[in-house]
Amino acid sequence: MLWMKQSQLLIPTMKETPSDAESVSHQLLLRAGYIRQNAAGIYSYLPLGFIVLQKIEEIIREEMNATGAQELLMPAIQPAELWHETGRWNVYGPELMRLKDRHGRDFALGATHEELITSLVRDELNSYKKLPMTLYQIQTKYRDERRPRFGLLRGREFIMKDAYSFHDKSESLDERYQMMYDAYSRVFERCGLNFRAVIADSGAMGGKDTHEFHALASIGEDTIAYSDESDYAANTEMAEVLPPDADFTADAEVQAAFFRANDDTIAVYYLKGDEVNDVKVKNVLGVEILEALTDEEIQELQFDPLNPSDHIKVMADQWVEVISNGSLFVGEGQKRYNDINFGQDLHIKHFHDLRFIKEGDPSPDGRGWIKFARGIEIGQVFKLGTRYSEAMNAVFLDEQGKSKPLIMGCYGIGVSRTLSAVAEQYHDEKGLTWPNALAPYKIHIIPVNVKNDEQLTLAEQLHLQLGDKWDVLLDDRKERAGVKFADADLIGCPVRITVGKRAGEGYIEVKIRKTGDMLECHIDELNSVIEAQMHD
């Protein structure tokens, strides 16, 4: 166990809130002396911050190793040649930090390691007998964010756990994906986070299934749709909307939206008050790019819904199909068509799920109702498929001796981001309120007056005694009690022990940081009082 005297530690607390720190976690981690900024988006972890970081890493290691994943460590500096093999050298843009060595050769600072791990295994995992295999590392990553912000939440140098799995069959990937999904859930549970595993968009990574893990927090940059009764959650653009009940009828108003996709013009009808989800429209059309028409372009269309020209594809959201005697509004001037039975009247060939989910919608899994929350993305699991192995010729021989590209999954956790997300969820107006599993010290002992021998002696005695079992911090500084209490609240250890006037009789005060509960007890009862608090 760790025990330390605060007078000898680097814990530079601040009274003032730093003016450039926008999020609570950023403000408190700075004020409580956990981190310091060295450049925009680039931070040092001071001793307290480093302890918390290590605890998160230890939890991750335990859960990764339990899945049979093997830890290794790849370099941050990666030869450009590897990124040329997958084409990402040119695609990645300015987020990928690049440098030249003394011989003028190009290198990337690893923003991610798909290329490197694939190059590493492509000569080794050459037979189905060696599969599946999962490899992971905990390592510093680099992304030159356009706008670093929120401290560790969006930095340019940050710590990630990234894992990669390799398979001969997609069923094997499915299994491992589920193992990692479960392991991630355990990691974030053990970190004490209120989080959701969210169905996400596989988008640019070129894979199939993917879930993001989001810690719920008001400053989160993503909106999550989740069920108030089940564990269903999805990015809002990915959330499936259920069709209306059979008995759903509405004398409703319907709106038309117009898009261009390649050379086609698309009309989409949807209920007024809803919003067209362009990801869903794209998926239905099978296109990559969809542009909304301008008001002028819509005018020029001279679109007549009762008699649409052949070169316009007309589709509608599924909720429009059942509307009878409804109204349709078209174009800027909102030309109105009344008494329409949308299922029959308008030559609509396709009804699909084309809108964004809304708060109050039924949950797509049939259990409960949808609510919205903001989330901080702290992890992602991803079925990559053969995107990288094909590009980099990483093949194996299957049971029939046939050469095939490795099937891959990748799995990331933002380690430093998790630290910030926990701080975002565990604080009050006085400071941080760490969960037991991550607190830098479990117990903070404060002698009210260090010049009083009785108090200091008892405090030091408790420090050594409790230190056998828990991580204990002793505030032996010659500061006023008020300063020490304020610092203790700021730092946020779960249990505070105040050694004051009744030290001579063996009485001390125990305060539970998170609840604010205080009680006076005799040192003989102390162990059981603390034990009761150490279950998160």
Added chain:
Amino acid sequence: MLWMKQSQLLIPTMKETPSDAESVSHQLLLRAGYIRQNAAGIYSYLPLGFIVLQKIEEIIREEMNATGAQELLMPAIQPAELWHETGRWNVYGPELMRLKDRHGRDFALGATHEELITSLVRDELNSYKKLPMTLYQIQTKYRDERRPRFGLLRGREFIMKDAYSFHDKSESLDERYQMMYDAYSRVFERCGLNFRAVIADSGAMGGKDTHEFHALASIGEDTIAYSDESDYAANTEMAEVLPPDADFTADAEVQAAFFRANDDTIAVYYLKGDEVNDVKVKNVLGVEILEALTDEEIQELQFDPLNPSDHIKVMADQWVEVISNGSLFVGEGQKRYNDINFGQDLHIKHFHDLRFIKEGDPSPDGRGWIKFARGIEIGQVFKLGTRYSEAMNAVFLDEQGKSKPLIMGCYGIGVSRTLSAVAEQYHDEKGLTWPNALAPYKIHIIPVNVKNDEQLTLAEQLHLQLGDKWDVLLDDRKERAGVKFADADLIGCPVRITVGKRAGEGYIEVKIRKTGDMLECHIDELNSVIEAQMHD
């Protein structure tokens, strides 16, 4: 404890020695599947290599924490402004890897962290009350070596432990320096290394005392002079040479060497067979640069030792002073002067220690005789003084309220280099022979024939049973016994257990990797047999 099945691990052993690996450690770490190269001087640590790395790091952490040092983590990316403050941005040369961010701002990839740590503490360690303090990190460092070689021994991306101490008084630095010196000795002892703490040259770092820790190895790039009876050791250019005994007399031959320092010409007399140590000459003269004259320049001097011109400074090594009836040789043609009593005859104003130490010289500490060895530098402790704090205005208020620059020490261990140095010292012709403290697995269990149920069952049972106490690797691969034995020797776990024909009777064979000793024993005796081997 760790237990693993080899069929599921990434341990890609190789039969052939890689042609581009020059050192034994590099060859064996590649062949035994501990590391792989990703670019010149840039490596991945595969699972086995990563385990050893973690063990070294754990030893370092324990010994650092025991000195009261606090761990933190600084970024690799450092703003150029900090390096401008100390002037090192321009001085450091192409070894310092540099890059620009998307806004065109200059950054260095940390080759070392004096600037960054000084910037971090300069506003915090502002009073003598907060001193001394030692901070350390274990982190990836970057140096663009002109010629990366020997695998992890001279890489471009490597792992270092770097510590920095801050003091109000030089006595405090002296104390902490000694603590770190002792801690380093314990670290390298625990790693099983044959090493020496070597008096070194403080040179370009601008400090005072410094010791380097060298692991003795024939491929070492430095020559060390050490005593065969004491722990005295020094870089050869730093080793003091004792003056001759009072009864030393020699009818010896003396040689003259000529140098230019600034605008002065220097003549140095020394015994034939010795070598002038230009570091010592520089120190006596108090100059930075010393150039040897060419033969032509010596000719032009027309130097007459019996009547030297005033513009030539004449000095001699201390061993020349006592020579009577000796000969002096001058210049290319080796003009000879005979019957000289050097103490009196030649107008020599200064006799100093000016030569390199030689094998067979008495040790400067008076105990034993000097021998030479080659060393791999694995650590350095260094009294920096105020070089960085003055340049960066890192000041504190002393007890009198006076502002003074912080006095600093810095202390480095090459973590990845230590791994290689151990491999360099622990191997034989068959492979690696790890010391217990660093072995990736303590025990390697090999069922001779995995298709034999008795053998496989017993092997698996031992795997689980021994795995409660030790890290155990089970070779469950369907390979020939010879292949498995060869791989086990290559990988180098301290104890090998072979489960073969007598498995049914409970008899197995234990082989000690390092000595090659083998014995057959019953599984009931196994625990005590292994226990006896686990004391390094």
